[in-house]
Amino acid sequence: MSVTPIRLLGDPVLRSPADPVVDFDKELRRLVRDLTETLLDARGAGLAAPQIGVGLRVFSFDVDDVIGHLINPVLHFPDEEEQDGPEGCLSIPGVYVDTKRRQNVVAKGFNRHGDPIQIVGSGLMARCAQHETDHLDGVLFVDRLDAARRKEAMKAIRESEWYNPEAPPLVKVSPHGVFGR
Numbered sequence: 243m244s245v246t247p248i249r250l251l252g253d254p255v256l257r258s259p260a261d262p263v264v265d266f267d268k269e270l271r272r273l274v275r276d277l278t279e280t281l282l283d284a285r286g287a288g289l290a291a292p293q294i295g296v297g298l299r300v301f302s303f304d305v306d307d308v309i310g311h312l313i314n315p316v317l318h319f320p321d322e323e324e325q326d327g328p329e330g331c332l333s334i335p336g337v338y339v340d341t342k343r344r345q346n347v348v349a350k351g352f353n354r355h356g357d358p359i360q361i362v363g364s365g366l367m368a369r370c371a372q373h374e375t376d377h378l379d380g381v382l383f384v385d386r387l388d389a390a391r392r393k394e395a396m397k398a399i400r401e402s403e404w405y406n407p408e409a410p411p412l413v414k415v416s417p418h419g420v421f422g423r
């Protein structure tokens with residue numbers, strides 16, 4: 243069993259940019275297995291390695307009955323279409339806020355054996371790829387919200403049972419300029 247505790251907002255590992263994977267070795271395959279088992283156990287849509295305390299550019303997903311992973315992801319947006327809908331995060335449990343994302347994404351990267359792969363996704367898969375790739379840059383979905391929605395999210399966070407005022411969450415404001423441009 244390799245279900246691993248999920249780090250919560252306030253843990254500095256969630257704010258540290260992750261390193262690219264260089265060695266596609268046994269350790270990496272174990273990380274992918276741990277991530278995937280932890281994700282399935284938590285019943286989430288996606289889980290990035292920093293969320294289990296590992297600073298490598300890897301995430302797992304379970305979207306529309308497709309379970310997979312992507313290593314060293316690079317996102318491409320084939321068009322300008324956007325979506326707006328509820329988003330949550332296993333590191334910010336119980337908090338769901340409408341978040342704007344691109345509707346369509348082509349995510350290029352590698353599988354655990356080092357073979358190049360690409361995921362062409364729309365809707366939830368596209369949202370997941372953007373959310374998880376953000377994690378690898380130390381960015382959380384609450385950073386993507388406009389001021390009013392961020393306020394709503396922070397209120398919900400402060401009211402959460404897991405919220406720890408000793409390690410208050412850092413929320414970045416517009417880390418990458420205007421999102422969706």
Ligand SMILES: [Zn+2]
Nearest residue numbers: 330331332333
């Ligand atoms: Zn998340």
